Amino acid sequence: MVTRTRFDDSDCPVARSVDAIGDWWSLLIVRDAFDGSRRFGEFQRSLGVAKNILTARLRALVAGGVLESVPASDGSAYREYVLTPKGKALFPVIVALRQWGEEHFFAAGEPHSQLVDRRQGHDLRALEVRAADGRRLDPDDTVVRYVSETSA
């Protein structure tokens, strides 16, 4: 069969994450969820995505435990989609993508949406990869190891 390749059984966590998110729309839905969107219509207007796609993605995200469909919120009989703890754990991923995009895809002074500290309105600090002892690590300072058993 010629299905899109799945990575859900890969031994690499990156691959499983990628597989769980599903596609780019899903990531932008999550981004909007962090930004406060909750209703189908909000996502739809914000993203400009076709409604069937949005339906499928929301369903997949709910099935994957990233979003949760809660019955109400303002008293109406409609449903809303909110991030689960697992979904909120994607925050660093979104922030990392945002910072990469800000750095490399915008001309100086070009307007763009910005994620700021709510309390002070300042831009965030750049993400830093650190070792267990706190040293900053560059890609070259790390190596991938294949663990057959955890020796916890």
Add this chain to the structure above:
Amino acid sequence: MVTRTRFDDSDCPVARSVDAIGDWWSLLIVRDAFDGSRRFGEFQRSLGVAKNILTARLRALVAGGVLESVPASDGSAYREYVLTPKGKALFPVIVALRQWGEEHFFAAGEPHSQLVDRRQGHDLRALEVRAADGRRLDPDDTVVRYVSETSA
């Protein structure tokens, strides 16, 4: 026309990043590049991706400035693909996805590849989103602001 929707003119850096990476294969190619893969065949064997897809993705990543095609390295006449500085800047994105995957898609004790500090062999510290002044920030502590002009 019914092409895949592009986000390269979005005002959201997350969307532009997503658009620049292109698809999941590209991200896994970048992951492998961080892991030391350089040659076409290395990527192909590691990922199990069809060669035409790999060709297209490598080309796109080179065009996007994420990878660079350098003429040699071991004296042979073949080409190799190495990360540009822009590509290396994706490191936090990969690490964030890896940590999310490790946390949510592996049973305790289930074997998986692990990214460790080369010097000490320890697991990395979890990424933390921080404000300019160093406070740790949760998603709720941040807000997206649309900036029409930079007041730099």
Add this chain to the structure above:
DNA sequence: GCTTTTGGTAGCATGTTGCAACCAGACAGT
């Protein structure tokens, strides 16, 4: 010079995406 490896290209079947049209249940006004 012959074989193997490397790094692709070409063609085809199928899956996925995107658009537009349609539709049912909630909500609001009267």
Add this chain to the structure above:
DNA sequence: ACTGTCTGGTTGCAACATGCTACCAAAAGC
């Protein structure tokens, strides 16, 4: 209760992307 509108979808179709297999040319190896 009746009507119109908004919300939140579903359905069908056409185009595009993905994945597989087969094929191929240049470089390496012998």
